[in-house]
Amino acid sequence: MEPLSVRTGNSSDLDNMPKGPVADLPPKKAESKKDKKRYVRFRTEDGAIVEGTVSEKNASSRLSGIGLKFNKCYFVGEIGKVGRLWVNRAVRNDDDIPAGLQRFEKIEEVEDDSKIPPSPVMSVENLRKWYPLKRGFFETVFSKDEMNVKAVDDVSFNLSKGEIFALAGESGSGKTTLGKVVLRLVTPSGGRIFFLGQDITKLSDKEMKPLRREMQIVFQDPFESLDPRMTIKEIVAEPLRVQGTVEMDESGRSRTRKMGEREVEERVKKMLSEVELVPPEEFLYRFPHEMSGGQRQRVAVARAFVMNPSFIVADEPVSMLDVSIRAEIVNLMVDLVKKSQASIIFISHDIALAKHIADRIAVLYLGKMMELGAAETLVDQPLHPYTQALVSAVPVPDPESKRTKDVISGEIPSPVDPPSGCRFHTRCPYAHERCVMEEPALVEVEKSHYVACHLYS
Amino acid sequence: MALLEVQGLTTHYRILRGWVRAVENISFTVEQGEALGIAGESGSGKSTVALSLLRILPQGGYIRKGKITFQGIDLTSLPENEMRKIRWKGISIVFQGAMNAMNPVYKVGDQIAEAIKLHEKGVTEADVKERVAKLLETVGIEPSRANNYPHEFSGGMRQRALIAMALAANPVMLIGDEPGTALDVIVQAQTLKLLRDLKDRLGLAMILISHDLSIIAETCEKVAIMYAGKIVEYGDAVSIFKNPLHPYTQGLIKAFPSIKGARVRLSSIPGQPPDLLHPPPACRFNPRCPYVMDICKKEEPLLEDHEKGHSVACHLY
Numbered sequence: 001m002e003p004l005s006v007r008t009g010n011s012s013d014l015d016n017m018p019k020g021p022v023a024d025l026p027p028k029k030a031e032s033k034k035d036k037k038r039y040v041r042f043r044t045e046d047g048a049i050v051e052g053t054v055s056e057k058n059a060s061s062r063l064s065g066i067g068l069k070f071n072k073c074y075f076v077g078e079i080g081k082v083g084r085l086w087v088n089r090a091v092r093n094d095d096d097i098p099a100g101l102q103r104f105e106k107i108e109e110v111e112d113d114s115k116i117p118p119s120p121v122m123s124v125e126n127l128r129k130w131y132p133l134k135r136g137f138f139e140t141v142f143s144k145d146e147m148n149v150k151a152v153d154d155v156s157f158n159l160s161k162g163e164i165f166a167l168a169g170e171s172g173s174g175k176t177t178l179g180k181v182v183l184r185l186v187t188p189s190g191g192r193i194f195f196l197g198q199d200i201t202k203l204s205d206k207e208m209k210p211l212r213r214e215m216q217i218v219f220q221d222p223f224e225s226l227d228p229r230m231t232i233k234e235i236v237a238e239p240l241r242v243q244g245t246v247e248m249d250e251s252g253r254s255r256t257r258k259m260g261e262r263e264v265e266e267r268v269k270k271m272l273s274e275v276e277l278v279p280p281e282e283f284l285y286r287f288p289h290e291m292s293g294g295q296r297q298r299v300a301v302a303r304a305f306v307m308n309p310s311f312i313v314a315d316e317p318v319s320m321l322d323v324s325i326r327a328e329i330v331n332l333m334v335d336l337v338k339k340s341q342a343s344i345i346f347i348s349h350d351i352a353l354a355k356h357i358a359d360r361i362a363v364l365y366l367g368k369m370m371e372l373g374a375a376e377t378l379v380d381q382p383l384h385p386y387t388q389a390l391v392s393a394v395p396v397p398d399p400e401s402k403r404t405k406d407v408i409s410g411e412i413p414s415p416v417d418p419p420s421g422c423r424f425h426t427r428c429p430y431a432h433e434r435c436v437m438e439e440p441a442l443v444e445v446e447k448s449h450y451v452a453c454h455l456y457s
Numbered sequence: 458m459a460l461l462e463v464q465g466l467t468t469h470y471r472i473l474r475g476w477v478r479a480v481e482n483i484s485f486t487v488e489q490g491e492a493l494g495i496a497g498e499s500g501s502g503k504s505t506v507a508l509s510l511l512r513i514l515p516q517g518g519y520i521r522k523g524k525i526t527f528q529g530i531d532l533t534s535l536p537e538n539e540m541r542k543i544r545w546k547g548i549s550i551v552f553q554g555a556m557n558a559m560n561p562v563y564k565v566g567d568q569i570a571e572a573i574k575l576h577e578k579g580v581t582e583a584d585v586k587e588r589v590a591k592l593l594e595t596v597g598i599e600p601s602r603a604n605n606y607p608h609e610f611s612g613g614m615r616q617r618a619l620i621a622m623a624l625a626a627n628p629v630m631l632i633g634d635e636p637g638t639a640l641d642v643i644v645q646a647q648t649l650k651l652l653r654d655l656k657d658r659l660g661l662a663m664i665l666i667s668h669d670l671s672i673i674a675e676t677c678e679k680v681a682i683m684y685a686g687k688i689v690e691y692g693d694a695v696s697i698f699k700n701p702l703h704p705y706t707q708g709l710i711k712a713f714p715s716i717k718g719a720r721v722r723l724s725s726i727p728g729q730p731p732d733l734l735h736p737p738p739a740c741r742f743n744p745r746c747p748y749v750m751d752i753c754k755k756e757e758p759l760l761e762d763h764e765k766g767h768s769v770a771c772h773l774y
Contacts, residue, residue, distance in 0.1 A: 170643060171641055324726040327714075352714040356723055394646075394716045395645075396675065397671040407646040407647050
């Protein structure tokens, strides 16, 4: 697995933390006047990774961790040793630590800030979405197992800031469900989702609302995703009206405020010109039916980016559009992502398109991640037989090129009762006994190139 | 003499505000055993061409000019009862949207059988059954599945069954209207492979309509690129894809993300397809063309041979 890590809060937060001694920190260097910060990362007993910077001056720190929603936490221990974690209370000495406190395995030290790995915007661990099947009375009584549609099954990944992460696979592979689950539009059945350092797996709708300003979605069909009775202005302004704007007051605390009509219009106009619907005045009071498919999708993109979110799911945003317009919308989204540093999950069945725009591609099959790697490497040197099949099935606009491989036969099996072992073994040309018996784990074969296949383990 | 010869076909749709010039003065030929691909954006008139050939235009659609000569007979002037004999037996069509093209309340086998019974008088029930089984086998479906309803078929199988149905009356020519769209890449590749095999095995002439140039490149020997109701480039597939002449064709080919080669920023054709009620004067592509000249707005370019078997309608040449 990839190392999971999350870092929230900035150094100014650390300075404002209450002072409380932490035992056994690495010895202070006397000559250092500057407040030196140490970055620590450790894994707690329950497997969560906690990460943060420790200020020596204050000898206290604020750490945040995956799965542990900390406002304040202190750790006790030595770098490189097993230590203990103390949450929401200052630790004076070792005796202050109550029994049963979370213990962390190892403290890793990074002195230089630049060496600190960029923290993921989102990290997903063993995420599951199973839809239970409705059963009749007799089935309930006589059959032991509950039947589930395993739409997403044990998927893990990290999403870094500004990254375009593509999910590829056939229909029925669970791409869209995964997109909806990470947005919490659908409640996951298992696993964890961390968004901006916070565990959002079990948050209620009310708790999710302030986070919603940071997450948006662009749907596939611009003919259905825009309300036909709303004007373009209303459509783009809706998130602004619902969420308001965040401001800092004098004491440095953020609060939300409703936006004034003029302010809203300014923001909408600015956004419309960013999606190249110019002049924006001409489009403000139009209705969706007065626009072409490409223009509508621009409106959908504008609506998603108007809140300046840090995370967007784009669910097949161009598959309904004409080829000549497709490239424009794709380029527009790539530019906006670059500009706003938002991270985006780009769901697409078109692996050729994903190759050109995504940083990384994950290939899904029946709810499982089959391969994960840098976009270009994954398409040019696919490792998993399924990825190879996907890539070779893409038609090439060259009448003289002949397919090198035969098209694999069959279609994606039912996710209710997926094949045993490796889910792809029923269609895999290289399937052997082990594939039927044993499910392959997703392992790192090359650097940052993961594959779940027995051929490579 | 070519199997199908279309000359100056012009099909318009009558609506309250006037005539929508969907297809304007197009000509092409298809030989026995040859596959022609018609490519273009939505609204370029590709499907209208197909519907015109079979004379199954929706209400308001009229063939206003032109000749369609199929096996030496002009289809445009043929009375309706004669035309019915051409459909299925002469030319048959596989429609877009495999999901909805079949009647959900009849068994797949019965739907295929219906086509046979209607077009061949005096076939026995046993014969029909055997034919259906054979047809399903041809397209790679277990003959026993004839007793299933369409909802019991997967998307790819439904598409195959539709192809089987189109072949029911042993047609000479098969028209595929976007046969791969709405299917997954792998199933799409399977369907295209099937069509190619059928073409070679049965010696079918084929017209493949698609917005996806790469599908056409893989399946067809001849290509017609349509833009706003007109053919802008026409010729043999290799020379069109190797050396696209019309700026629109060049744009379309570049707009395709290629699975091979390095990562590039995709290029697009700026602007939108024109309103066919009031198409732009002269060259219809002039508002979007990067090489537009004065003459493009005044005079309509004609489809002329640039080299043997490759013609283009553009003032650049």
